[in-house]
Amino acid sequence: MLRPEALDARERYQLLTSLVVPRPIGWISTWDDSGRANLAPFSFYTALASSPMLVGVSVGHRGDQPKDSLRNARASRAFCVNVVTEEQLVAMHRTAGEFGPEVDEFERADLKVAPADAVSAPFVADCPAVLECSVHREVELGEAAATLLVGRVEAVRLDPRLRTVPGTRYVDAESLRPVGRLHGRAYGLLGEVVFVDRADEE
């Protein structure tokens, strides 16, 4: 048995991020106060509620400074979550460098930027699914030196080429081709999709 107290910070990170897998990746895009676009991936990201639609992103502190995504979302009260699919995997990984605030990661990764409609944030123009979010609240995680940024989804952008499960709003995973983060540079692609039956379900 391993106790977290017996591990150093790096070991705790390695163990946790290889056991909580695969994690969805929220690729967060924001405007800074001079209108420059910022883009970075976050895999401490998940859905929190569906009515209203809330998502949470845990942004680690960079020394005593907030990361650019958090600073921009705080100031503009908005961000977009671009769903990372197989087509965007390499570009997404490229945007994760510890770049200064003067760097536009859209340019660096050769990505087209477009302005969101419902909130003041940019999004990745070629991304097939995007959540346009307002900042709902921030939760300081204290000792964890991270801030949970909770976004309220104000609009969902879907590429019309994405298929949905007939009669529902479920987006068909095989047409979305989402990517999950494992650890470090390791990612998981969508494998075989299986359906499980239960006696009390139709």
Ligand SMILES: Cc1cc2nc3c(=O)[nH]c(=O)nc-3n(C[C@H](O)[C@H](O)[C@H](O)COP(=O)(O)O)c2cc1C
């Ligand atoms: C796939 C992936 C997932 C990441 N997830 C997180 C995360 O959940 N929280 C975090 O603070 N940093 C995470 N990072 C690191 C940030 O992307 C990195 O610090 C980035 O430079 C932040 O950019 P910003 O300063 O423009 O916000 C992740 C990196 C990668 C490649």
